[in-house]
Amino acid sequence: MLKGLFTTLKIALEKPVTTQYPEQRRPVHTRFKGRHTLKRYENGLEKCIGCALCAAACPADAIFVEASENTDEERYSPGERYASTYEINMLRCIFCGFCEDSCPTEAIVLGDQYEMSFGDRHSSIYTKELLLEPVSGDAETTPQKTKPGEFTRSVPVMQDPQD
Amino acid sequence: MADMVTLKIDQQIVTVPAGTLIVNAARKAGINIPVFCYHPKMEPVGMCRMCLVEVGYPQRDRVTGELVKNEDGTTKISFAPKLETGCTTPVVEGMEVRTTTEKSNEGRKAILEFILTSHPLDCPICDKGGECALQDLTMLHGPGKSRFIYDDKKLFAKHVPLGEMILLDRERCIQCGLCVRFQHEVVDDPVLHFYQRGRSLEIRTYSEPGFDSIFSGNTTDICPVGALTTVDFHFAARPWEMERDPSICAHCAVGCNLIYNIRREAKSGGKTVIKRAMPRQNEFVNELWLCDKGRLGYHYVAAAERLTQPLLRKDEKLVPVSWEEAYQRVEDKLRAEQVRLVTLAGGRLTNEDLFNFHQLNQSQNGKAVLYSQMAGGDLTAQIGLGKGSNFSDMGKGTAILVVASDLHEEAPLWWLRVKQAAQRGAILIVANARPTRLDKFANHVLRYEYGQEAATINALLDGKGKDEFTQAAKAFSEAENGLVIYGSDGLGLNGSEQLVKACAKLLVERGYYGKPNNGLLAVWDKPNIQGAWDMGFHPDRNLKGTLREADVAMIAAADPAGDNPILAQALEETDFVIVFEMFMTETAKMADVVFPVQAQIEREGTYTSGERRVQRFDIVLPHIEGPKSDYQIAAQLGRLMGLSTEDRSPVLVMNKINEKVKGYQEITYSRLAERAEQWPLISRADSYYAGTGYENEYGVGIQISSSADRGEELSLGTLILVEPQEEVATGIKVVPVTALYDRGQLIQPSQILAKRLTPQVLLMHPVLSKKYQLQDGDQIKVKVAGNEIVSGVKLDADVPQDVALVARSNGFPISSPVFVQIQRLVPEPEA
Ligand code: SF4
Ligand code: SF4
Ligand code: SF4
Ligand code: SF4
Ligand code: FES
Numbered sequence A: 001m002l003k004g005l006f007t008t009l010k011i012a013l014e015k016p017v018t019t020q021y022p023e024q025r026r027p028v029h030t031r032f033k034g035r036h037t038l039k040r041y042e043n044g045l046e047k048c049i050g051c052a053l054c055a056a057a058c059p060a061d062a063i064f065v066e067a068s069e070n071t072d073e074e075r076y077s078p079g080e081r082y083a084s085t086y087e088i089n090m091l092r093c094i095f096c097g098f099c100e101d102s103c104p105t106e107a108i109v110l111g112d113q114y115e116m117s118f119g120d121r122h123s124s125i126y127t128k129e130l131l132l133e134p135v136s137g138d139a140e141t142t143p144q145k146t147k148p149g150e151f152t153r154s155v156p157v158m159q160d161p162q163d
Numbered sequence B: 001m002a003d004m005v006t007l008k009i010d011q012q013i014v015t016v017p018a019g020t021l022i023v024n025a026a027r028k029a030g031i032n033i034p035v036f037c038y039h040p041k042m043e044p045v046g047m048c049r050m051c052l053v054e055v056g057y058p059q060r061d062r063v064t065g066e067l068v069k070n071e072d073g074t075t076k077i078s079f080a081p082k083l084e085t086g087c088t089t090p091v092v093e094g095m096e097v098r099t100t101t102e103k104s105n106e107g108r109k110a111i112l113e114f115i116l117t118s119h120p121l122d123c124p125i126c127d128k129g130g131e132c133a134l135q136d137l138t139m140l141h142g143p144g145k146s147r148f149i150y151d152d153k154k155l156f157a158k159h160v161p162l163g164e165m166i167l168l169d170r171e172r173c174i175q176c177g178l179c180v181r182f183q184h185e186v187v188d189d190p191v192l193h194f195y196q197r198g199r200s201l202e203i204r205t206y207s208e209p210g211f212d213s214i215f216s217g218n219t220t221d222i223c224p225v226g227a228l229t230t231v232d233f234h235f236a237a238r239p240w241e242m243e244r245d246p247s248i249c250a251h252c253a254v255g256c257n258l259i260y261n262i263r264r265e266a267k268s269g270g271k272t273v274i275k276r277a278m279p280r281q282n283e284f285v286n287e288l289w290l291c292d293k294g295r296l297g298y299h300y301v302a303a304a305e306r307l308t309q310p311l312l313r314k315d316e317k318l319v320p321v322s323w324e325e326a327y328q329r330v331e332d333k334l335r336a337e338q339v340r341l342v343t344l345a346g347g348r349l350t351n352e353d354l355f356n357f358h359q360l361n362q363s364q365n366g367k368a369v370l371y372s373q374m375a376g377g378d379l380t381a382q383i384g385l386g387k388g389s390n391f392s393d394m395g396k397g398t399a400i401l402v403v404a405s406d407l408h409e410e411a412p413l414w415w416l417r418v419k420q421a422a423q424r425g426a427i428l429i430v431a432n433a434r435p436t437r438l439d440k441f442a443n444h445v446l447r448y449e450y451g452q453e454a455a456t457i458n459a460l461l462d463g464k465g466k467d468e469f470t471q472a473a474k475a476f477s478e479a480e481n482g483l484v485i486y487g488s489d490g491l492g493l494n495g496s497e498q499l500v501k502a503c504a505k506l507l508v509e510r511g512y513y514g515k516p517n518n519g520l521l522a523v524w525d526k527p528n529i530q531g532a533w534d535m536g537f538h539p540d541r542n543l544k545g546t547l548r549e550a551d552v553a554m555i556a557a558a559d560p561a562g563d564n565p566i567l568a569q570a571l572e573e574t575d576f577v578i579v580f581e582m583f584m585t586e587t588a589k590m591a592d593v594v595f596p597v598q599a600q601i602e603r604e605g606t607y608t609s610g611e612r613r614v615q616r617f618d619i620v621l622p623h624i625e626g627p628k629s630d631y632q633i634a635a636q637l638g639r640l641m642g643l644s645t646e647d648r649s650p651v652l653v654m655n656k657i658n659e660k661v662k663g664y665q666e667i668t669y670s671r672l673a674e675r676a677e678q679w680p681l682i683s684r685a686d687s688y689y690a691g692t693g694y695e696n697e698y699g700v701g702i703q704i705s706s707s708a709d710r711g712e713e714l715s716l717g718t719l720i721l722v723e724p725q726e727e728v729a730t731g732i733k734v735v736p737v738t739a740l741y742d743r744g745q746l747i748q749p750s751q752i753l754a755k756r757l758t759p760q761v762l763l764m765h766p767v768l769s770k771k772y773q774l775q776d777g778d779q780i781k782v783k784v785a786g787n788e789i790v791s792g793v794k795l796d797a798d799v800p801q802d803v804a805l806v807a808r809s810n811g812f813p814i815s816s817p818v819f820v821q822i823q824r825l826v827p828e829p830e831a
Helices: A002-013 A053-057 A098-102 B022-028 B102-118 B133-141 B178-186 B217-222 B292-296 B323-335 B351-363 B377-383 B412-423 B453-462 B467-478 B493-510 B529-534 B543-549 B565-573 B586-590 B630-640 B650-660 B751-756 B766-771
Strands: A036-038 A063-069 A081-089 A108-110 B004-009 B012-017 B052-058 B077-079 B096-098 B160-162 B166-168 B192-195 B202-205 B228-230 B243-248 B257-265 B271-279 B311-314 B317-320 B341-345 B367-370 B398-403 B427-432 B444-447 B481-486 B519-522 B552-556 B576-581 B593-596 B605-608 B613-617 B732-737 B761-764 B779-784 B787-795 B803-807 B818-824
Touching: A053 A063, A053 A098, A098 A108, B004 B022, B012 B022, B022 B096, B052 B102, B077 B096, B102 B133, B166 B217, B178 B192, B178 B217, B217 B228, B217 B271, B217 B292, B243 B613, B271 B292, B292 B751, B311 B323, B323 B593, B323 B630, B341 B351, B341 B543, B351 B367, B351 B529, B351 B552, B351 B605, B351 B630, B351 B650, B367 B529, B367 B543, B377 B493, B377 B519, B377 B529, B398 B412, B398 B453, B398 B467, B398 B493, B412 B427, B427 B453, B427 B467, B444 B467, B453 B467, B453 B493, B467 B493, B481 B493, B493 B519, B529 B605, B543 B565, B565 B586, B576 B586, B605 B650, B630 B650, B761 B766, B766 B787
Parallel strands: B004 B096, B341 B367, B341 B552, B398 B427, B398 B481, B427 B444, B481 B519, B552 B576, B576 B593, B732 B803, B761 B787
Antiparallel strands: A036 A108, A063 A081, B004 B012, B052 B077, B052 B096, B160 B166, B166 B228, B192 B202, B243 B257, B257 B271, B311 B317, B311 B593, B605 B613, B732 B818, B761 B803, B779 B787, B779 B818
């Protein structure tokens, strides 16, 4: 029994390993897959072209996309097509990252964020507004008015992944 | 029986008729040779070279002509040094084809690499992505990488509208020519052409308005890439996201088989909606095609103003009430002694609805009236197109007489199939008062004056008269098979009756009835008029009087008050009006009780097409809260009246119909779902072969036999014609004709067709217009039957000189030829 108590004492005096979450946060790994964001190009246009390939790839059927047509008067993304509805149900999502892999424009990216809580099922559905990242720098937000003929291509030339 | 040829394809022994092309022979054996520019419904051109295969021919000794044998006794096959196109090469006895060898694989790879040189590869945003032949074949046979330089890709316009319905993406076009060939060869609307050559080639439309063809949607099915897509489905959904539901087109009497693709979507507030209509193969009915009315005319289902609650007239106002209360009210009325009941039914109702209505009507000794301007359903049931008829089987030896019908507008698919029969060698005789699109393919074109339809057929019977008539009469009587197709061009019910009698007489005298590909065919104006006749409804020449005298009128799927002010007046005199409707029509507004009903796509049922093919359709969309099916309401009313009408399911109603209605003995829902072997063998899984139309997994329907087929005694009635009375009237004679894109309730909500709707005009010959000092584009005031309407004027040198033509259901209340007074409206000077 003494032996047992001694062990307890020894452990009690050791430095605790518990992380004091939420005051302390551990950095996530480089390939961590947390909550998604929809990316933008530098000029503020959305990368997502509403192709719904992510929805097709999703094993959990968590993504719902509806597309509409861009005009030069009201442009959301390069090319003809943009996502007018983009929803991810975070309760369904298993954070596999298939959506990211399947995206032809690298629009949907799983980020570092893992803190999500919902009071009801409805709020687990993240809409496009929640997912879309804010514009960087002085770029204009979408929809933008653009010059005719400036953004005619939807899918950018892609490089093979580097890392 | 054609000569058969036996050959070997990839070690399989295949026997096919001589003349079969290698791709088709392989297809029959379950071997798929990839194709782009080949389509089983068109002549091969060998343009894309995708179908390259190794072909070997049995070797013959040059001197003796004997087959050279190998050492082991087998015939020596010599393979051509180069690959050959499987889509243009017919099979030969003893031939050997290899489709999966290294060499043919290399060939495919090279062709795909070449085709993809300037392809944008924007599958993610392409409406065809997911059902694209180029995608599929590239995945199956393509190279992973291209040796061509990326920056040398040619860039073209990506969003070229060819008219309001079709979009062209020039970059995606692989120049297979299918669209151009379809428009030229198949539907004879040569409005698409190639422009320029080589890499600069582009598809252009040279018509005004652009891509002016009522079959244009089909090019988007057969285009092997996303170069041609419909505006209707533009970015609407991805093909794999939608469910499919089989249905039958409700726009005309052909009864094309189609598939509605549906999806639940946020845009529509979480409702399930139809995203597009696609053809469903039925080689007996519509082959692989749909006309644009069928393809684009489904938008009425989303129309908001649907009725959802029974309405009852209380203190001169229609107020929503419960079903029980409404039933009660009707029951009270019907139970009153000696009510004169009239049931007026429209041709949009299903057989089940009509049967139940008829049962209810009969129990009260009512009069069952069909709301239609065409006569002859009793005759088509007796000597109509024989069981087993198929336009595709008609060719040499068949004589087809088309009378008083502008088939191209009245029943586009029949126009197409009659045209093709004529091209296969059938004798085509077209009799009409004005030129129609069928004249071009006719062997004999007969002209008459409006009103002379029956007389014309009689002249054909006698074989006397003008030269053209004797020749046509001779040609018609000498054929092996004969059929008469009659329509309603310029006819009202009276004229139609005269005409159909004459047609029946002609067929009976010539013996063209009671066998396949013989008989009488009516181009009904609604999808289920034949069914209505079969269930016991007949049109009434004195509808006005009948309605006026009725104590109770039950009106289903018809809007007499909206169509004709005279009938509206008559209805005012009817004591009690019960209306079964989807919308608040003019008739519904006058009703005492209104029952809300479900739309065709929200319910199950069967239609009997003009060819008397019974076809079933399924529930496509969940029905909206409130309405019931007509058959249910009729059955529940019937039950209140002590009948045992069936209200649980149309399947059970059909079980009653097949006991009671002649010709329907063999019809059950399960038999209607039986498939049939069809050629070409199409499949969504390899849409490169025949486009993205759906294979028929849902049943091809059953053509019911005519009395003559069954060998029953015929009771055709007197086929003697009464001389039409000379109408004494002044003014211009106006006759009704049918236009495909009219302003009917079901077609107007399809915005996409808005610009193609038939103009609201009186069509006149310049000579006639001169008499009234009218010019093209003038506005006139027309006095017709005590009403005044404003209409336009359009001149057309092709129409007869003494009458004006006006389209039905197009804002002008006309059901039969009338005399009208017109007055030119002077445009107000602009302020
Ligand atoms: S991470 Fe996986 S489960 Fe989550 S949305 Fe993407 S594909 Fe679906
Ligand atoms: S996120 Fe990517 S894959 Fe998903 S719809 Fe947008 S572009 Fe397509
Ligand atoms: S046509 Fe076919 S291959 Fe071309 S972009 Fe569209 S889906 Fe992709
Ligand atoms: S538009 Fe389509 S069907 Fe027409 S030539 Fe181009 S690829 Fe062929
Ligand atoms: S050349 Fe044979 S399919 Fe095109």
